[in-house]
Amino acid sequence: xxxxxxxxxxxxxxxxxxKTNIAVKxxxxxxxxxxxxxxxxxxxxxxxxKLAVPGFVNAHTHVSMTLLRSYADDMKLMDWLENKIWPVxxxxxxxxxxxxxxxxxxxMIKTGTTVFADMYGDMDKVAQAVEETGIRAVLSRGMIGAxxxxxAALQENCTLFENYNNSADGRITVMFxxxxxxxxxxxxxxxxxxxxxxxxxxxxIHLAETEGEVKECLEKYSKTPIAQMEKIGLxxxxxxxxxxxxxxxxxxxxxxxxxxxxxxxxxxxxxxxxGIAPVKKLLEKGICVGLGTDGASSNxxxxxxxxxxxxALIHKAATLDPLAVPAFKALQMGTYYGAxxxxxxxxxxxxxxxxxxxxxxxxxxxQWTPCYDAISLLVYSANxxxxxxxxxxxxxxxxxxxLTTIDEEKIIYEANKCAExxxxxxxxx
Amino acid sequence: xxxxxxxxxxxxxxxxxxKTNIAVKxxxxxxxxxxxxxxxxxxxxxxxxKLAVPGFVNAHTHVSMTLLRSYADDMKLMDWLENKIWPVxxxxxxxxxxxxxxxxxxxMIKTGTTVFADMYGDMDKVAQAVEETGIRAVLSRGMIGAxxxxxAALQENCTLFENYNNSADGRITVMFxxxxxxxxxxxxxxxxxxxxxxxxxxxxIHLAETEGEVKECLEKYSKTPIAQMEKIGLxxxxxxxxxxxxxxxxxxxxxxxxxxxxxxxxxxxxxxxxGIAPVKKLLEKGICVGLGTDGASSNxxxxxxxxxxxxALIHKAATLDPLAVPAFKALQMGTYYGAxxxxxxxxxxxxxxxxxxxxxxxxxxxQWTPCYDAISLLVYSANxxxxxxxxxxxxxxxxxxxLTTIDEEKIIYEANKCAExxxxxxxxx
Numbered sequence: 001x002x003x004x005x006x007x008x009x010x011x012x013x014x015x016x017x018x019k020t021n022i023a024v025k026x027x028x029x030x031x032x033x034x035x036x037x038x039x040x041x042x043x044x045x046x047x048x049x050k051l052a053v054p055g056f057v058n059a060h061t062h063v064s065m066t067l068l069r070s071y072a073d074d075m076k077l078m079d080w081l082e083n084k085i086w087p088v089x090x091x092x093x094x095x096x097x098x099x100x101x102x103x104x105x106x107x108m109i110k111t112g113t114t115v116f117a118d119m120y121g122d123m124d125k126v127a128q129a130v131e132e133t134g135i136r137a138v139l140s141r142g143m144i145g146a147x148x149x150x151x152a153a154l155q156e157n158c159t160l161f162e163n164y165n166n167s168a169d170g171r172i173t174v175m176f177x178x179x180x181x182x183x184x185x186x187x188x189x190x191x192x193x194x195x196x197x198x199x200x201x202x203x204x205i206h207l208a209e210t211e212g213e214v215k216e217c218l219e220k221y222s223k224t225p226i227a228q229m230e231k232i233g234l235x236x237x238x239x240x241x242x243x244x245x246x247x248x249x250x251x252x253x254x255x256x257x258x259x260x261x262x263x264x265x266x267x268x269x270x271x272x273x274x275g276i277a278p279v280k281k282l283l284e285k286g287i288c289v290g291l292g293t294d295g296a297s298s299n300x301x302x303x304x305x306x307x308x309x310x311x312a313l314i315h316k317a318a319t320l321d322p323l324a325v326p327a328f329k330a331l332q333m334g335t336y337y338g339a340x341x342x343x344x345x346x347x348x349x350x351x352x353x354x355x356x357x358x359x360x361x362x363x364x365x366x367q368w369t370p371c372y373d374a375i376s377l378l379v380y381s382a383n384x385x386x387x388x389x390x391x392x393x394x395x396x397x398x399x400x401x402x403l404t405t406i407d408e409e410k411i412i413y414e415a416n417k418c419a420e421x422x423x424x425x426x427x428x429x
Numbered sequence: 430x431x432x433x434x435x436x437x438x439x440x441x442x443x444x445x446x447x448k449t450n451i452a453v454k455x456x457x458x459x460x461x462x463x464x465x466x467x468x469x470x471x472x473x474x475x476x477x478x479k480l481a482v483p484g485f486v487n488a489h490t491h492v493s494m495t496l497l498r499s500y501a502d503d504m505k506l507m508d509w510l511e512n513k514i515w516p517v518x519x520x521x522x523x524x525x526x527x528x529x530x531x532x533x534x535x536x537m538i539k540t541g542t543t544v545f546a547d548m549y550g551d552m553d554k555v556a557q558a559v560e561e562t563g564i565r566a567v568l569s570r571g572m573i574g575a576x577x578x579x580x581a582a583l584q585e586n587c588t589l590f591e592n593y594n595n596s597a598d599g600r601i602t603v604m605f606x607x608x609x610x611x612x613x614x615x616x617x618x619x620x621x622x623x624x625x626x627x628x629x630x631x632x633x634i635h636l637a638e639t640e641g642e643v644k645e646c647l648e649k650y651s652k653t654p655i656a657q658m659e660k661i662g663l664x665x666x667x668x669x670x671x672x673x674x675x676x677x678x679x680x681x682x683x684x685x686x687x688x689x690x691x692x693x694x695x696x697x698x699x700x701x702x703x704g705i706a707p708v709k710k711l712l713e714k715g716i717c718v719g720l721g722t723d724g725a726s727s728n729x730x731x732x733x734x735x736x737x738x739x740x741a742l743i744h745k746a747a748t749l750d751p752l753a754v755p756a757f758k759a760l761q762m763g764t765y766y767g768a769x770x771x772x773x774x775x776x777x778x779x780x781x782x783x784x785x786x787x788x789x790x791x792x793x794x795x796q797w798t799p800c801y802d803a804i805s806l807l808v809y810s811a812n813x814x815x816x817x818x819x820x821x822x823x824x825x826x827x828x829x830x831x832l833t834t835i836d837e838e839k840i841i842y843e844a845n846k847c848a849e850x851x852x853x854x855x856x857x858x
Contacts, residue, residue: 069798070805074755107795211749270742271809273751300809301796313699314743320640322702326503366536367730369498369841370848370856376499380700380729385814412798419799427799 001026001042001394004035008047008360009374011054013336013349015328017374022052024356027169027394031352043396049364050388051374053331054348055114055357056304057338060204060242060263060292062120062142063129064092064100066107067419068297077210077272085297088422096418097122101129103415104302106406109135111303111384112359114392117240117263117292117342119177119204121153123160131168134397134405136357138240138342139164140177140204145188154191161199171393173343174199175240180206181225182213189232202238202343205229208251209243210274226251226260235260240341242292245269245277252278252285261288261341264333266310268294279315280324290338291330305384308334312379327379360389430455430471430823433464437476437789438803440483442765442778444757446803451481453785456598456823460781472825478793479817480803482760483778484543484786485733486767489633489671489692489721491549491571492558493521493529495536496848497726506639506701514726517851525847526551530558532844533731535835538564540732540813541788543821546669546692546721546771548606548633550582552589560597563826563834565786567669567771568593569606569633574617583620590628600822602772604669609635610654611642618661631667631772634658637680638672639703655680655689664689669770671721674698674706681707681714690717690770693762695739697723708744709753719767720759734813737763741808756808789818 003024010020010032023031023039030039072084092100097120108116117138118126130137141157144150157176165174176196178184184192196203208214208225217225226247229235235258242263244255255262264277282289291307293299312330316322325333339348347355363371367381390398397405416427432453439449439461452460452468459468494514501513521529526549537545546567547555559566570586573579586605594603605625607613613621625632637643637654646654655676658664664687671692673684684691693706711718720736722728741759745751754762768777776784792800796810819827826834845856 066795067799069810070800070802073802073805073809074752076751080751103795103798110795267742270746271751273745273749273753275749276746296810300805303796303810303812306812310742313696313739314746316702317699317705317743320702320704322505322509322700323503324702366495366532366539366837366841367732369532370496370845371499372848372852372854372856373499373502376502376729380502381498381725381732383732383735383812383814385812408795412795416799419801423801425801427801 002040003043003045003391003394003396004041005045005047005052008050008052010052010350011331011375013351015375022350022358024391024394027356029350029352029354029356032350045389047360049362051361051363051378052350053359053361053378054335054350055359055390055392056112056334057290057342057348058108058113058116058292058302058304059240059290059338059341060265060294061104061116061118061302062295063104063116063118063126064097064120065295065297066104066302067096067100067415067422069300071297071423073300091422094122094125096422098125098129099411099414099418101126102133102411104296105129105133105135106403106408106411107302109133109390109397109403109406110387111305112387112390113302113304114357114359114390115339115342115344115347117204124163127160127164127172130172132405134392134395136171136347136392138173138175138344140175142177142179143184143192144179145184150188154195158195158199161201165201169393175202175204175343177204180213181217181228186232189234193233193237196237202240203234204240205242207241207244208246211246214246224248224251226254230254230258238343240343243269243274243277245275247278252281252287255287256285261290263292263341264289264311265292265294266314267307268298272298276314276318279311280319280321283329288337288340289333290341291334303384304334305382308379327376330379331375356391356394358391359387361386362388431469432472432474432820432823432825433470434474434476434481437479437481439481439779440760440804442780444804451779451787453820453823456785458779458781458783458785461779474818476789478791480790480792480807481779482788482790482807483764484788484819484821485541485763486719486771486777487537487542487545487721487731487733488669488719488767488770489694489723490533490545490547490731491724492533492545492547492555493526493549494724494726495533495731496525496529496844496851498729500726500852502729520851523551523554525851527554527558528840528843528847530555531562531840533725534558534562534564535832535837535840536731538562538819538826538832538835539816540734541816541819542731542733543786543788543819544768544771544773544776546633553592556589556593556601559601561834563821563824565600565776565821567602567604567773569604571606571608572613572621573608574613579617583624587624587628590630594630598822604631604633604772606633609642610646610657615661618663622662622666625666631669632663633669634671636670636673637675640675643675653677653680655683659683659687667772669772672698672703672706674704676707681710681716684716685714690719692721692770693718693740694721694723695743696736697727701727705743705747708740709748709750712758717766717769718762719770720763732813733763734811737808756805759808760804785820785823787820788816790815791817
């Protein structure tokens with residue numbers, strides 16, 4: 001199917017925004033500007049009053065945890081995990097994983113996200129949700145090496161790779177997902193590395209999220225989490241490292257050396273009081289930093305525009321530098337840098353030859369007035385309810401605010417049923 | 430006119446959310462729960478699927494600056510002011526002030542704000558916009574005592590008080606607006622105090638916004654801005670102090686002693702890299718802290734739900750305490766505390782006898798699912814485009830998303846014309 005978006009204000013890879021035409025041929029951005037006469041569109045979208053940006057890339061989430069949104073907030077981390085999150089997670093069945101994923105994917109599509117990187121259990125059900133909805137995803141089986149099911153989880157990650165890597169018209173990629181250095185002993189991580197090398201797969205892992213984690217790692221291994229991962233050889237696999245809040249200069253040098261890509265999760269890091277990652281420094285050192293929402297239980301949504309906005313704001317105050325992360329840089333982190341972070345080199349910018357993953361915002365209303373600078377307005381003034389159209393892999397998944405592949409009402413009904421069963425609580429609205 | 434809101438999930442002053450009925454009689458919340466049979470409604474609102482919260486109070490803004498939204502971002506403060514903001518402000522005429530105010534008020538009503546505290550020039554035009562639109566406001570003439578027009582501005586503030594205080598069915602209150610200690614010499618401030626006392630008016634001022642301001646004040650007066658204001662006697666007038674980012678423990682003790690109320694502006698403080706105000710400490714000391722957006726040129730919107738969300742998030746990370754500002758506390762800061770901060774004791778909570786300033790959110794969609802805790806969802810997951818209905822002083826100003834007193838299209842047209850004339854730039858969308 002071919003799509004022509006006519007006369008749309010478009011954010012280009014160089015940070016300018018200009019009105020142009022975008023032609024999509026099958027799953028690819030075919031041409032921008034003057035469209036060859038040979039191109040025939042099956043669908044034409046009037047781009048007047050709209051802003052075209054690369055679809056957002058959510059570089060770190062646990063999508064099925066959307067079922068726990070607002071279940072437990074404003075608590076100390078271990079109290080929250082031990083008394084609220086883990087007991088419920090232990091009860092989750094495949095159906096919960098599926099409906100949680102459908103709920104989260106619905107929200108992501110409606111808020112302009114076209115790619116997400118996920119780490120959780122029963123990932124075949126997440127893969128099913130990705131297949132059915134049309135979104136793009138990078139999936140990994142979250143593995144707690146220290147848990148009784150560690151070996152089983154590793155086997156599941158292998159099976160996930162065999163069954164789903166490069167499936168769903170190439171929309172699904174599979175990584176290996178060892179949870180973190182503090183939950184995965186060195187021997188287990190070495191097994192993961194071996195499997196990742198066997199499959200030529202990359203690794204998605206939580207690193208240096210909290211002060212406590214770094215302290216514990218130093219006590220146990222006399223190394224920071226980053227240095228410990230280098231020692232074990234994990235950083236040679238191609239690593240997407242979530243969080244990276246507490247880093248030394250030596251850590252950053254190691255990350256640069258091994259081309260570790262970061263998923264920065266400002267909303268979750270603030271809400272869980274983990275701290276503020278040294279993003280300005282990471283960017284200055286040339287490290288690739290994408291953005292993620294983390295799970296909705298610690299955010300509490302999957303709204304990437306909020307993460308882009310937070311990224312543009314908090315690092316200015318943290319460094320007392322109003323130029324620390326300018327608006328366009330934050331947008332790049334939420335799009336092209338995010339794509340590179342999750343290992344995809346063919347999406348994240350609007351350019352001929354790239355995958356057709358495009359989000360259109362409606363620029364109606366006061367928040368877009370006056371429009372001296374559309375990128376500033378997007379990052380500092382707009383919100384995700386202004387998303388009008390979302391195209392993934394050349395297919396329109398959101399059409400003037402309406403989902404084309406998803407029955408939202410049914411998903412909300414089923415998700416509420418799962419949530420009530422899991423928690424024994426009555427849902428209010 | 431009487432309004433009955435039936436069966437609506439309502440946030441009560443004690444932090445619970447329960448389904449109930451709300452009866453509005455003229456400008457007052459008349460009854461909650463079982464409504465007396467004698468009450469007759471002219472309008473009945475079906476509250477099913479909606480959340481009723483007190484209307485948001487924007488405790489510090491410069492509404493006409495909405496004309497400069499996205500005109501200049503990601504710049505050093507003095508570069509931004511001297512080369513961008515001040516030259517354009519110098520060209521502003523009464524028409525610009527009026528259309529800028531209309532643009533900002535339109536946005537505020539649509540995003541659930543029912544009260545705003547403003548400081549700027551030509552405030553009679555802002556008062557006109559407040560009268561026409563039906564919103565509630567606390568207006569002050571921004572005065573630069575050191576400027577050639579300092580005396581004229583003080584006279585204008587007096588005239589503003591005489592003409593508008595307690596006008597528009599009591600919706601307008603007038604304060605005195607000396608800009609800041611670094612722009613208003615002690616002699617000028619003493620004149621302001623004298624006038625404020627004469628009119629029994631309160632004072633709205635910027636205090637301790639930046640490190641530079643505090644340093645300069647210490648060099649000039651050997652006192653911090655707060656201590657200097659105490660010495661001059663300004664703090665005895667009833668003070669709404671905007672920003673208060675850089676405070677010593679002594680400053681906080683002085684503020685407590687004089688019951689100084691704070692307008693915390695997290696979005697602006699982050700964006701201008703001013704820093705993060707010690708809000709947790711202020712709250713612990715029992716100081717009243719409301720929230721404001723500041724002007725749209727340094728935010729870039731007037732969305733109070735974003736400020737509430739930022740407040741709940743950033744102080745957790747700044748203090749490494751996940752309980753620093755819980756969700757309901759942040760909501761109170763954006764409502765009841767804000768009302769007290771701007772000197773209004775009869776609005777900011779849903780309780781019989783209070784002014785009928787109420788915002789209803791639509792709880793449809795994934796961001797509200799599952800709903801274990803509606804207040805958490807509002808603060809951490811929702812966005813301001815989900816505002817459905819806004820009532821101010823017992824009048825419905827937004828009805829299922831539609832403005833009842835405002836022609837939004839005309840306002841956007843006129844605001845764009847003003848913006849183009851002021852800046853010489855072409856508006857893009």
